[in-house]
Amino acid sequence: TVLVVDFGAQYAQLIARRVREARIYSEIVPSTMPVAEMLARNPKGIILSGGPSSVYAEDAPAIDRALFEAGVPVFGMCYGFQIMATTLGGTVDDNGAREYGRTPLKVTRSGSTLFEGTPDDQSVWMSHGDACSAAPEGFTVTASTDVVPVAAFENDEKKLYGVQYHPEVMHSTHGQQVLEHFLYRGAGIEPTWTTGNVIEEQVALIREQVGDKRAICGLSGGVDSAVAAALVQKAIGDQLTCVYVDHGLMRKGETEQVEKDFVAATGARLVVVDAEKRFLDALAGVSDPETKRKIIGREFIRVFEQAQLEIMQEEGPDVAFLVQGTLYPDVVESGGGTGTANIKSHHNVGGLPDDIEFELVEPLRQLFKDEVRMVGQELGLPDEIVQRQPFPGPGLGIRIVGEVTKDRLDLLREADAIAREELSAAGLDREIWQCPVVLLADVRSVGVQGDGRTYGHPIVLRPVSSEDAMTADWTRMPYDVLAKISTRITNEVADVNRVVLDVTSKPPGTIEWE
Numbered sequence: 183t184v185l186v187v188d189f190g191a192q193y194a195q196l197i198a199r200r201v202r203e204a205r206i207y208s209e210i211v212p213s214t215m216p217v218a219e220m221l222a223r224n225p226k227g228i229i230l231s232g233g234p235s236s237v238y239a240e241d242a243p244a245i246d247r248a249l250f251e252a253g254v255p256v257f258g259m260c261y262g263f264q265i266m267a268t269t270l271g272g273t274v275d276d277n278g279a280r281e282y283g284r285t286p287l288k289v290t291r292s293g294s295t296l297f298e299g300t301p302d303d304q305s306v307w308m309s310h311g312d313a314c315s316a317a318p319e320g321f322t323v324t325a326s327t328d329v330v331p332v333a334a335f336e337n338d339e340k341k342l343y344g345v346q347y348h349p350e351v352m353h354s355t356h357g358q359q360v361l362e363h364f365l366y367r368g369a370g371i372e373p374t375w376t377t378g379n380v381i382e383e384q385v386a387l388i389r390e391q392v393g394d395k396r397a398i399c400g401l402s403g404g405v406d407s408a409v410a411a412a413l414v415q416k417a418i419g420d421q422l423t424c425v426y427v428d429h430g431l432m433r434k435g436e437t438e439q440v441e442k443d444f445v446a447a448t449g450a451r452l453v454v455v456d457a458e459k460r461f462l463d464a465l466a467g468v469s470d471p472e473t474k475r476k477i478i479g480r481e482f483i484r485v486f487e488q489a490q491l492e493i494m495q496e497e498g499p500d501v502a503f504l505v506q507g508t509l510y511p512d513v514v515e516s517g518g519g520t521g522t523a524n525i526k527s528h529h530n531v532g533g534l535p536d537d538i539e540f541e542l543v544e545p546l547r548q549l550f551k552d553e554v555r556m557v558g559q560e561l562g563l564p565d566e567i568v569q570r571q572p573f574p575g576p577g578l579g580i581r582i583v584g585e586v587t588k589d590r591l592d593l594l595r596e597a598d599a600i601a602r603e604e605l606s607a608a609g610l611d612r613e614i615w616q617c618p619v620v621l622l623a624d625v626r627s628v629g630v631q632g633d634g635r636t637y638g639h640p641i642v643l644r645p646v647s648s649e650d651a652m653t654a655d656w657t658r659m660p661y662d663v664l665a666k667i668s669t670r671i672t673n674e675v676a677d678v679n680r681v682v683l684d685v686t687s688k689p690p691g692t693i694e695w696e
């Protein structure tokens with residue numbers, strides 16, 4: 183394991199991913215973790231991340247000197263570099279020598295461990311106020327910039343390395359190479375971590391955890407729950423029952439993907455609950471987005487719990503585990519934790535105890551999204567599931583502006599299917615993060631189609647490009663693809679006489695319309 187010590191901001195997750203891209207397992211720990219606790223995890227290397235602070239700020243996070251004296255190779259980046267410098271007796275000045283963005287770096291010692299085989303002049307991504315002017319004793323300066331005399335240093339004997347810039351971002355042209363030099367050459371770690379190992383390891387762990395008891399997994403149609411279920415299925419076979427609640431708000435073909443393709447690929451036992459009518463009845467007359475979300479969430483839990491109870495009645499009290507597709511970013515963002523939480527299920531159906539306690543099985547807790555996709559692929563899940571773009575839990579229910587009815591859902595499903603088909607045909611699936619297709623059911627406009635005037639509804643296309651859905655920009659899509667989608671939707675979908683493009687970034691617009 184390589185530990186990535188998190189000094190705040192968003193850098194640590196990216197570094198951890200880059201380490202895994204180098205096929206070495208990595209974990210993020212907070213900078214407040216005592217050094218003894220870090221060392222107790224037997225790390226083969228430690229990386230100190232960047233962070234938003236100045237080492238001179240009053241509340242600047244510090245690091246115990248013992249970390250550098252434990253014989254574990256350490257690589258400091260940006261703030262991690264500066265904290266390394268000051269802790270070990272180097273000098274960092276608050277002298278206005280700031281650099282932001284792409285910066286030319288001069289490698290002054292090409293035979294160095296970090297820079298071996300990389301060009302003397304390279305472009306790196308900087309983001310700092312203070313600057314290191316003198317390396318600690320025993321360190322060799324290996325690179326500089328026009329502004330910063332000490333932009334990288336190393337002490338090969340003690341296996342301590344540092345760079346002022348951010349090697350983890352793609353704008354640092356040789357960043358990954360430099361990181362790998364630390365991992366392979368500096369720390370001497372073998373790149374052996376693969377998704378194949380993950381599957382083997384998780385299968386063993388799941389078997390140990392569940393034993394001869396039984397587990398339930400709710401499938402949503404999304405990547406995470408499908409991969410989690412497939413992994414648990416591989417481990418315990420028919421001791422797992424999957425539940426899919428068909429709320430009638432899915433897109434065209436998605437329910438079939440779960441019912442047929444998922445089952446064909448995994449051999450899982452699947453209970454499909456057809457709850458379309460129940461959801462539509464509950465949504466009747468409701469237009470307010472938050473109310474819709476609440477209703478859909480509430481009904482979902484009720485239906486799922488009812489299914490759980492039926493499975494328990496059939497299979498007995500051995501049903502003790504609930505599988506969830508929690509990912510590593512969720513774990514990091516909720517402050518770590520040990521992964522042994524229990525959840526209580528309250529229900530209102532007679533015949534069984536009031537609280538059922540399930541132990542959670544969360545086999546994806548260590549993985550990033552792209553790794554989950556790789557695991558899914560390796561487990562033989564079809565691309566339609568593994569490469570699926572994000573789709574909200576409340577489904578098309580929040581893509582109809584106005585009341586949700588069966589007719590409107592059917593209409594939107596057709597329009598959405600056309601858009602998806604054309605986007606895929608144009609090879610835009612990777613470029614586009616997701617493309618909600620929205621029906622403005624409460625809006626009508628005049629059109630002319632064939633011989634007469636029409637008074638139909640508009641469909642909105644909302645293609646966005648994003649890294650993480652926190653921010654997004656509207657995708658500059660080729661006009662001919664837009665034209666094709668527009669022509670097909672207005673020709674093929676009754677009651678739609680207009681297609682409009684949403685050209686709003688996020689913020690201020692959210693990705694979804696409701």
Ligand code: XMP
Pocket residue numbers: 475572573574575576616651652688691692693694695
């Ligand atoms: P917004 O619309 O807030 O969406 O920009 C950000 C991302 O979250 C998805 N989304 C949801 N996902 N349940 C979900 O599971 C929800 O209620 C929900 N609302 C929005 C949205 O599709 C986008 O990827």
